Amino acid sequence: MEYSIALVTGATSGLGQAAARLLAKGGWHEIIVTGRSLAGAQQAAAQLAAENKTVIFTPLALDLDKPSSVQSALAELVKRGKPIEFLLLNAGMVPGKKRVLTAAGVEASQAPLIGHHQLTAGLLRANLLSPNARIVIAGAEPARGDVPLFSLTDVAALAAKRHQGNRTAAMEALLRNGPNVKYQANRAYADAKVIVAWWAAALARRLPPGMAVYAVAPGAATDTKVSRNAGWALKWLMIPIVKHIPGMNQTPETAARRYLQASEFGTDVSGQFFASAPKKFTGPIEVMRQPHLHDRANQEAAWQAVVKVSGVDFEPIKPASPSVPPITKGPGAP
Ligand SMILES: NC(=O)c1ccc[n+]([C@@H]2O[C@H](COP(=O)([O-])OP(=O)(O)OC[C@H]3O[C@@H](n4cnc5c(N)ncnc54)[C@H](OP(=O)(O)O)[C@@H]3O)[C@@H](O)[C@H]2O)c1
Numbered sequence: 001m002e003y004s005i006a007l008v009t010g011a012t013s014g015l016g017q018a019a020a021r022l023l024a025k026g027g028w029h030e031i032i033v034t035g036r037s038l039a040g041a042q043q044a045a046a047q048l049a050a051e052n053k054t055v056i057f058t059p060l061a062l063d064l065d066k067p068s069s070v071q072s073a074l075a076e077l078v079k080r081g082k083p084i085e086f087l088l089l090n091a092g093m094v095p096g097k098k099r100v101l102t103a104a105g106v107e108a109s110q111a112p113l114i115g116h117h118q119l120t121a122g123l124l125r126a127n128l129l130s131p132n133a134r135i136v137i138a139g140a141e142p143a144r145g146d147v148p149l150f151s152l153t154d155v156a157a158l159a160a161k162r163h164q165g166n167r168t169a170a171m172e173a174l175l176r177n178g179p180n181v182k183y184q185a186n187r188a189y190a191d192a193k194v195i196v197a198w199w200a201a202a203l204a205r206r207l208p209p210g211m212a213v214y215a216v217a218p219g220a221a222t223d224t225k226v227s228r229n230a231g232w233a234l235k236w237l238m239i240p241i242v243k244h245i246p247g248m249n250q251t252p253e254t255a256a257r258r259y260l261q262a263s264e265f266g267t268d269v270s271g272q273f274f275a276s277a278p279k280k281f282t283g284p285i286e287v288m289r290q291p292h293l294h295d296r297a298n299q300e301a302a303w304q305a306v307v308k309v310s311g312v313d314f315e316p317i318k319p320a321s322p323s324v325p326p327i328t329k330g331p332g333a334p
Pocket of ligand 1: 009011012015016035062063064065090093094111139140141217218219220225226227
């Protein structure tokens with residue numbers, strides 16, 4: 001089978017790089033690989049090309065922490081003018097002990113979603129996703145709410161206690177890690193990934209009929225750089241132990257294969273969150289059915305908060321719409 005163009009974010013290491021490699025083997029014509037800097041993306045593209053003995057990797061600079069970088073990447077893609085069939089929003093990170101905020105005031109592990117939202121909205125506006133495009137965004141098992149040490153914030157309770165019941169304001173507080181949010185690295189990561197799942201559900205309602213989006217947890221793959229910022233307990237205790245327990249770890253290639261598997265799913269399951277079975281971290285993926293993931297008020301509040309923080313919105317796309325979807329920009333737009 002032959003496919004056309006895929007774009008993989010965060011392809012300078014780990015699962016992004018493994019996914020790019022798998023896509024090349026799977027017959028894709030061109031794979032756009034992004035890194036925070038052009039030099040990093042070029043290095044990844046060159047390495048992938050050498051390994052695969054093929055020159056189908058196009059480097060693109062994309063720093064998701066910086067709206068200006070997303071705008072430049074979009075301008076480059078518009079200049080090329082070729083529609084993307086598979087948009088793999090893989091970039092992400094586990095935050096460290098010390099809270100980090102981007103220049104735009106977004107908590108570091110939440111920032112990739114803001115950049116991914118700006119990128120996706122920009123591609124839709126420019127008509128640069130093919131009519132049957134598949135969008136996959138990296139989730140993680142902590143979003144299920146059953147992973148020890150990674151508890152989730154109860155958004156409804158936070159809204160009731162601190163934001164006069166306004167869940168969008170509570171979501172914004174999580175994206176910015178304040179006000180009234182106490183920083184705790186594992187909780188920040190779990191919250192970031194549940195917001196990813198809610199965002200995917202809300203985006204699915206706004207895509208044209210042929211397109212689909214899924215949040216996909218790649219599962220545990222400790223041989224990547226994902227835990228580079230993690231605290232010592234996770235990095236030097238939990239991961240080394242867990243690594244040797246059967247069923248608790250898998251290769252980056254096995255994990256990345258989940259993304260490609262989801263890219264073949266139908267529109268009927270668009271907006272769903274796929275992960276390992278409850279309490280598991282490897283094995284087959286399935287649709288997650290935990291009620292908090294299907295809470296429409298949380299999904300829409302997450303969407304509205306991402307729109308507000310990113311400064312980028314787009315209206316639901318009507319089936320009969322003949323033109324590029326309108327995009328409205330709010331305060332803070334790049
Ligand atoms: N590995 C696992 O066990 C596991 C489990 C569940 C979910 N995940 C998810 O899988 C995805 C890939 O992780 P990985 O294991 O492959 O980790 P990784 O080896 O650290 O790779 C992450 C990639 O994302 C990029 N990235 C992170 N933040 C970025 C930003 N703000 N702007 C641009 N690029 C950014 C990194 O670039 P830099 O190197 O320049 O930062 C790197 O290329 C993440 O979303 C992660 O949360 C991983």
